[in-house]
Amino acid sequence: MPKGTDVSLEILEKVPFDTMDSTNKFNVLDIDFLSISREEALSLLQQVIDRGEKESVSFINADCLNISCKDEEYRAILQSQKIVLPDGAGIEIACRVIGKQLVANLNGTDLIPQLWEIAAQKGYRFYLLGAAPGVTQRMKLKLEETYPGIQVAGEHHGYFDHDTESDSVIDEINAAESNVVLVAFGAPVQEKWIHQYQGKIDSNLIVGVGGLFDFYSGDKKRAPLWMRNNGLEWMYRLYLEPGRLWRRYIVGNPLFVFRVFKWKKRVASAGS
Ligand code: UDP
Numbered sequence: 720m721p722k723g724t725d726v727s728l729e730i731l732e733k734v735p736f737d738t739m740d741s742t743n744k745f746n747v748l749d750i751d752f753l754s755i756s757r758e759e760a761l762s763l764l765q766q767v768i769d770r771g772e773k774e775s776v777s778f779i780n781a782d783c784l785n786i787s788c789k790d791e792e793y794r795a796i797l798q799s800q801k802i803v804l805p806d807g808a809g810i811e812i813a814c815r816v817i818g819k820q821l822v823a824n825l826n827g828t829d830l831i832p833q834l835w836e837i838a839a840q841k842g843y844r845f846y847l848l849g850a851a852p853g854v855t856q857r858m859k860l861k862l863e864e865t866y867p868g869i870q871v872a873g874e875h876h877g878y879f880d881h882d883t884e885s886d887s888v889i890d891e892i893n894a895a896e897s898n899v900v901l902v903a904f905g906a907p908v909q910e911k912w913i914h915q916y917q918g919k920i921d922s923n924l925i926v927g928v929g930g931l932f933d934f935y936s937g938d939k940k941r942a943p944l945w946m947r948n949n950g951l952e953w954m955y956r957l958y959l960e961p962g963r964l965w966r967r968y969i970v971g972n973p974l975f976v977f978r979v980f981k982w983k984k985r986v987a988s989a990g991s
Contacts, residue, residue, distance in 0.1 A: 748784045748815045748982050750797045752805045757823045760804060761833055765961050768843055768898045768923045775913045776802045776926040778827040781809025781975040782967050788978060793907040796914045799944035804830070808950030809972065813979045827928045828941070831901065836948045838899070839866040846892050846922065849877035849903030857936040872897040881912055890921050899924045903932045 746756050757761070765789075767774045771986040777783075787794040797803060801808055804825040805811075814821040838845065845862075847855040857872035862869050871894035875888055892900055900922045902909045909927035917925050941947070942955030957968045 726886045730971040737954050743777065743813065745817070745819045747810065747858075748788060748816065748824075748978060749794065750779065750784060750787060750803060750873040752779065752803050752810070754805075754819070754822050755825075757825060757830065757833070760823070760830060761837065761872055763802070764842075765837065765841070766891065766923060773923055774802055774925075775800060775915070775917050776803050776924060777910055778806040778825065778929070779810070780826070781813070781904075782971050783910075784809075784813075785971050785975050785978070786907050790907060793910065793956055796907075796910055797865075804846055809975050810955065811950065812976060816976070816979050825874065827926065827932050828934055831926070831928060831931060833865050834899070835862060836870055837869070842868075842870065843899055843932065844870040844872040844895070844897040846872050846895050846897035846900045847874040847932065848888070848892065848900055849875075849936075850907070850936070852876040854932050854936045854938055857938075858932055861936065865885075873886075881908070885912070889916060893919075893921045897922050899926065901926050901928045901931070901932070905929055912974070 735834065743754050744751050746752070750976075753760070753763075753880055764776070766772075777797060779797065783797075783806075786795055805814075805821060805823075806826040811821045811824060819933060835841075836844075847858060849855070853876070855876060859871040859874055860913075873891060875891060879885075879888055902913055902925060903914060904927075906927065906929060913925050913927055930939065934941045940950040940959065946952055946955050952972070953968050953972070957964050
């Protein structure tokens with residue numbers, strides 16, 4: 720296993736998905752999140768693959784929830800999903816506001832590499848879809864070097880015409896016979912694409928992973944560990960790309976907290 724994780728295949732045998740009830744969930748801004756540990760999340764993803772089921776997975780952060788407040792289609796998609804995982808410091812703050820302890824911050828950029836580690840042992844096949852041309856090829860090489868035995872069944876960049884070319888990309892995905900498709904188009908495009916096309920994709924898991932490919936290929940630097948551990952990854956991303964991200968963080972972060980307080984009050988008054 721990678722350094723710093725205690726996960727082993729032996730302890731990944733709990734929390735069958737079908738026994739989940741409301742104690743394993745919490746709700747923020749009308750979206751249900753799974754309230755599970757890192758080990759349980761990894762166990763769950765493996766169960767979907769091992770049982771030959773089909774599920775999509777979203778890692779949802781404060782920015783995604785801000786989008787869902789304005790975009791009804793996006794909100795309905797997130798509400799229809801079984802596996803929505805809490806990503807980032809914003810969700811942790813929201814949990815504090817609603818009086819719920821966040822079990823684990825499960826961002827995809829940290830969780831998916833743990834799944835690769837397991838996949839290298841269990842033979843799961845991955846398809847990489849998204850990011851700029853060239854990124855997935857570099858990623859494939861790095862993955863094969865880092866996780867000997869991992870099977871990258873195919874890859875495709877994300878800059879094709881999603882309206883007219885998705886069907887031919889899906890033909891390639893299905894021909895590659897992968898268990899897991901990682902989709903890196905950014906939110907909300909990736910969740911909408913997954914929702915629209917998951918019925919045509921034969922793989923067990925389709926996971927929206929945002930900027931993971933850019934980070935993993937080394938095209939974009941990730942925040943130092945001390946920043947990540949203190950909920951400051953957003954600040955580092957803002958420092959690297961202020962033009963693109965100022966609205967998401969400078970406007971979005973306080974707006975998110977305001978929305979959570981307002982929503983909590985509304986829910987409380989509806990329940991009384
Ligand atoms: N992207 C893509 N196709 C598009 C638009 C974006 O493949 O049509 C990729 C982009 O190159 C980047 C990822 O989607 O690799 C989005 O990254 P971002 O950092 O915005 O994602 P976040 O994690 O913040 O949601």
